[in-house]
Amino acid sequence: MKYGILILLLLGLAGCMTPQQTRDRRIANAWPAFSAYSPEIQEQIRQGQVEVGFTRQMVRLALGPADRIYSRKTGDGLTTIWSYTGWIPSSRYDYVTVPRWGRGDRDRYWPAHETVGVTLDNSREYERIRVEFSDDTVQAIEWLQP
Numbered sequence: 001m002k003y004g005i006l007i008l009l010l011l012g013l014a015g016c017m018t019p020q021q022t023r024d025r026r027i028a029n030a031w032p033a034f035s036a037y038s039p040e041i042q043e044q045i046r047q048g049q050v051e052v053g054f055t056r057q058m059v060r061l062a063l064g065p066a067d068r069i070y071s072r073k074t075g076d077g078l079t080t081i082w083s084y085t086g087w088i089p090s091s092r093y094d095y096v097t098v099p100r101w102g103r104g105d106r107d108r109y110w111p112a113h114e115t116v117g118v119t120l121d122n123s124r125e126y127e128r129i130r131v132e133f134s135d136d137t138v139q140a141i142e143w144l145q146p
Contacts, residue, residue: 086128
């Protein structure tokens with residue numbers, strides 16, 4: 001029983017990790033491979049940056065697993081594209097009409113409507129970076145300009 005509670009607690013805490021903490025965990029889990037990279041590449045991975053020439057493993061350590069994977073076929077051959085998404089939060093104020101019961105003389109009730117203001121929170125997904133591989137090597141990187 002106590003191990004079950006511990007597992008649930010750890011799973012709950014995993015959802016609260018920052019991107020840097022998640023990246024540090026990926027690096028720790030792949031330490032033998034990570035330690036073999038040059039100091040410059042290690043620093044880029046720690047910063048969540050990728051470069052042309054990186055391997056799939058380097059990209060996975062820097063950015064994590066891809067949110068979507070595409071394949072592209074051209075005259076030069078087949079490439080794989082890893083896509084990473086982000087979310088843009090937004091909210092807007094709007095008015096809605098809601099039903100309610102009105103009260104009149106002699107405690108009589110009748111259906112009525114009232115207009116109230118509400119804040120509607122929403123978010124929109126966007127593709128923040130695309131990494132293109134040929135074989136096991138990054139050939140191109142695209143990102144959304146801020």
